[in-house]
Amino acid sequence: MALKPMFHSLVNTLAAAAAGLALAGGALAQEPTSQLDAVQKNGALRICTTGDYKPFTLAVGDGYEGIDIDMAKSLAKAIGVEPRFVRTKWAELMTDFTAGKCDIAMGGIGVTLERQKRVFYSAPSLVTGKAPIARCADKTKFQTVADIDKPDVRVVVNPGGTNERFARTSFKQAKIEVHADNVTIFDEILAGRADVMVTEAIETKVQEKLKPGLCAINPDAPLTFIEMGYLLPRGDVVFKAFVDQWLHIAKSTGEYARTYDSFLR
Incomplete structure (x- = not known):
């Protein structure tokens, strides 16, 4: 006689478990919020x-x-x-x-x-990758990171992005100058207030066309992989x-x- 209550208890437990699984399955089937x-x-x-x-x-x-x-x-x-x-x-x-x-x-x-x-x-x-851009007269001077990283070289960067991060990581001797306006930053090189900038290779190609006197340096063989x-x-x-x-x-x-x-x- 004691088996009967135990049987009913087991049935109720299994039913509750099945109901819980059904609810969980329904929740899983719902499309996640995106x-x-x-x-x-x-x-x-x-x-x-x-x-x-x-x-x-x-x-x-x-x-x-x-x-x-x-x-x-x-x-x-x-x-x-x-x-x-x-x-x-x-x-x-x-x-x-x-x-x-x-x-x-x-x-x-x-x-x-x-x-x-x-x-x-x-x-x-x-x-793409990082490549230098400089005045065309200086193109042969800045072929490598070592060429740029010299005490008398002024590297201009825009603040807060990967260009500044690359410059501060790669150049320990060159003088790093921050120019806040990324639109006019290349004029700093043309005006002689900076010597070189290192940015994405594609941007050096564009600026070479836009700014006569500036030359992209090895944009098809960039210094880094990005x-x-x-x-x-x-x-x-x-x-x-x-x-x-x-x-x-x-x-x-x-x-x-x-x-x-x-x-x-």
Whole structure:
């Protein structure tokens, strides 16, 4: 007779366990919350960008232009929302992004392990590296890091980004001078107030065309290896998967290459 109550107790326990598993399964089956959902709900993609890094992002009047500006518009269109650009500075980029001022950050952003600790990156949008740019008369003087790292050499950098980080890590003897305006920084070299700048190879090519008298130094054999990508919220695998797939399609169809080429002519 004692077996009967025990049997009913076992049945009740198994039923409760089954109900718990069903609830857990239902919760697991629900689509995870993602910033992608919030972007669609808000009807706008907020893009942090510095607006001072030609050819990726440049503030022009009330708007922006550049490779990553066009790509941001393409991404917003793919999501089905409007692009909304949010101005930031290199020194404030990570603070603004992690504070939630934007959904994604775009504009020639180098992939670094320090940033990777705090954010997700998209798949690489571009592979490049650091290269020097100097007055053409000095081109042969600054071929290597050792050539640049001398006490009488003035290296100009913009604050807060990978250019300053590279300079402070690589140059122990050269004088490092900070120039806050990334748009006019190359004029410092032309005016003789600085001797050289080390930045992404693609930017040296662009500035060589824009600033007669400046020469990119070995841009096709850069001093370092760098990947560029787009900043995404840490842990948001849904949003990252969407952005990565959009970027994969843009590259496979030639959209990215056409955009890139249009700003390097």
